[in-house]
Amino acid sequence: MLTTLIVAVRIVANPVANVFQKRLTQRAAHPLIVIAGTYALLTLAVLPFAVGTGWKALGPAFWGNMWTCAALAVAGNALLVAALRSMDLSVLGPINAYKAVVSLALGVVLLGEVPTAAGALGVLLTVAGSVLVVDRVPGHDRGGAFGRFLREPGVQLRFAALLCSATEAVFLKRAILHSSPETAFLWWVLLGLPLAALAAAAAIGRDVASQLRQLPREWLTYGALALATGVMQLTTLLAFERLQVGYALALFQLSTVVSVALGAAVFGEPNFTRRLLGSAVMMSGAVLIVWSAP
Numbered sequence: 001m002l003t004t005l006i007v008a009v010r011i012v013a014n015p016v017a018n019v020f021q022k023r024l025t026q027r028a029a030h031p032l033i034v035i036a037g038t039y040a041l042l043t044l045a046v047l048p049f050a051v052g053t054g055w056k057a058l059g060p061a062f063w064g065n066m067w068t069c070a071a072l073a074v075a076g077n078a079l080l081v082a083a084l085r086s087m088d089l090s091v092l093g094p095i096n097a098y099k100a101v102v103s104l105a106l107g108v109v110l111l112g113e114v115p116t117a118a119g120a121l122g123v124l125l126t127v128a129g130s131v132l133v134v135d136r137v138p139g140h141d142r143g144g145a146f147g148r149f150l151r152e153p154g155v156q157l158r159f160a161a162l163l164c165s166a167t168e169a170v171f172l173k174r175a176i177l178h179s180s181p182e183t184a185f186l187w188w189v190l191l192g193l194p195l196a197a198l199a200a201a202a203a204i205g206r207d208v209a210s211q212l213r214q215l216p217r218e219w220l221t222y223g224a225l226a227l228a229t230g231v232m233q234l235t236t237l238l239a240f241e242r243l244q245v246g247y248a249l250a251l252f253q254l255s256t257v258v259s260v261a262l263g264a265a266v267f268g269e270p271n272f273t274r275r276l277l278g279s280a281v282m283m284s285g286a287v288l289i290v291w292s293a294p
Contacts, residue, residue, distance in 0.1 A: 003242045006235050007251050013232035014252065015089070015259040019266055020225035022084040024218060031081035032200035033211045034225070035074060039193040041226035046189050055187075058179060065175040066184065069168050070191035074199055076164030079157050087154030088270075089263040095158045096253060102166035110170050113244040118288050123246060125285025126253045132278030169249060173240045181237035188233060253282050 024034050108114055115123070175184045201208055215222065239248045257279040263269035 003239070006238045006242070007248070010232060010235035010239060010252055011255040012258055013228050013235065014255045015262050017225055017228035017232055018080075018084060018089055018259065019262050020221050020228060021081045022089055022267070023221055024225070025081055025085040027214070027218065029214060029218065030200070030204055030207070030211050031078045031085070032196065032203050033208075033215075034081050035077045036193070036196040036200045037215060037222050038077075038226050038229050039074075039189060039196045041222060042189045042230050043193045045226070045230065046186050049186060050190065058183070062175055062178040065171045065178070066187045066191055068171045069175060069184075069188060070195050072164045072168035072171070073188065073192055074195045076161045076168060078196075078199065079161035079164065083154045083157035083161060085154070087152065087158070089259055089267060095155065096162060096256070102163060110174070113246065115244070115246055119244075119247055119250075122285040122288030123250045125288065126250050126282040127285075129256075129278045129281030129283075129285065132274070132281055166249070169236075169240070169245050172237060173245050176237060176241055181234070181241050185234045185237050188237075189230075250285065253285075256282055 021034055025031065172184060172188075200211075204211060236248075236252075239251075242248075243251070257276070260272065260275045260279055263275075264272045
């Protein structure tokens, strides 16, 4: 029951965070400023817990995995926010289904996590459901629509973000094996802030000052984004402790339903019925994954 609750919270938190990210980019916030601001608020929240955590006892394997996670997280989140700038939330959300496939392959190589036949079939169903969503993008006919979809800049950014986050997931699991989900979450935040700040300063340059002046006007949105991101990341780590990475990421794709609903409700995005149908196929894959999980 606890694992089910953790996964359910993670499923809702991810698309909610995407909504706040999209809102900020619609108000001219640079993706790297959005990421750096999120990390800054999360750092303020976790700093009181950093004292007395016994960080000196953590070994080189933990630190190597966590620095890799932090770099991949900053890159992946920045690419995701950039993608949300130009594409519908209800289209980009289903692309996340491919993360389970990437992580399943990486999990076999790096973690020795071999899926059962039913689990592998469940992952494939999540991917098939995502094709139902993306094969009918507004303005595209049926012939070759998927190929044209893949050439969209926003979609390419989303796939790049997916590769970063799928790889990050495997290193997060390895970090947990050397510590705990709570410790990994703490250092995911603390290591991510300097990397995000340096990336923002290097990419934006002189425009950093003008971007920072916008922060006070958007403090409520940034606060909500930090809360949703923190809940999402902590529940992700707690799920990784209990489930194989590939299975956990496949279950997380149930958030597609939430993304489709939020895209229609908050941003007025079209093709609600078709995108919901694709999400239903993905849900059937998730049922198989739950049934086959150890």
